[in-house]
Amino acid sequence: MISKGAAARCAAGVLGGLMLVGVGTAAFAAYPDPEGSSGVDVKVDIAAVENGALSLTVENTETTLTETGSTAQYRQFTGALPDVTVTDTRDQVPAGVFWYVTGQAGDFVGETGQPAIGAEHLGWTPAMVTTGNGEVAAGDQVGTTLDTAPNNVGLTGEELLALSLDSQEATAASGQWTANADLVLKTPVDVAPGSYSSLLTLSLFEDQY
Template sequence: MTPTSRRGLSARLGVAALGVGILAAVGGGSAFAADEDTVDVSVEIDPAAEPGVLALTVAAESAVLTEDDAAGTNRTFSGTLPTVTVTDTRLPEDVDPASFWYVMGSITDFVGNAGQPDIVSADAFGWYPSILAGNPSGGDQVVAPGDDVDPGTGGFRDAELLASVDSAVDAAGGAYAATAGLLLETPASVTPGAYSATITLTLLQG
């Protein structure tokens, strides 16, 4: 690079570094800043997808149930499970053709914040899974949602949210998102107050 070209590069870098400040110096005469403020700029960069990994992520750490319109003698409260995504960065040739994977959910009882009696989730909680993304358009399903679980059936202990349909080989190299409608059903006589429970989601491979 010649000295002249280096000087030219230095000048261009100087303009880039000055940024907005260069505008105040354009034109004759003196210039001053009448007022100024600042803008913070931030970015969060996730780790690059690691090859050869089957991983589970959840879009948010909490869900809120709100009461539905009154119907019958019970009270019902509904909400939505944050989006759950299974990402499989494995190559198909690295996956056992006889293997499969699935996501299971379990929930604790609902505990009151002021000593109210617990609401037993096995008797009162249910969910309704659905697939949001990942299956090819117009093609065979790669993943499928788990079965619906109605409140009061005692079935919500290890409930399936989504699963690979056949061999996990078919799902290799893809990302699959699911959610579920959440439903809590209590007697009308339930003690008022705030309650909380924890859903645990587990990605298993067989």
């Protein structure tokens, strides 16, 4: 039976032997023998995507609003929706179809149980990042319930971020478009302090005339 000390010495001896080979004569440079080598062919079958796809991606999954422009009537918090990109890789697009992206927010829930802030307090102003010839357009501004401007309903329902009037025309023009939006949250001046969060859901649809 080999003691722990003997085992340690054996390990040290092997290490010393390896080090000794490393400082040996140039004759060792020919090793390992190429004839003793072998390789592995790495193969993969990637199926073709039939007719491509229409898809949506969002640059980030989180954004933060910061207070700016508050008044004696309300507190205001602003930020930006991360870039939202629609990509169409389809070879064939049916005639008479169009796609659009909508956004809908949930209530802002307090982290420590403070009363929720309804989604009607969150509005946005969409804008196109991708320049084109009008084949894709940004949606209209949506105000908050504390605004007096038209469409001051907040993001309680599915509001339009971007719209392609003709999927065939849009695909031929570019194949990829990006939009974003300025976000604004307006609350009463006596809103409970604390951290809040809301889920803003972005959805891509294609419909037919």
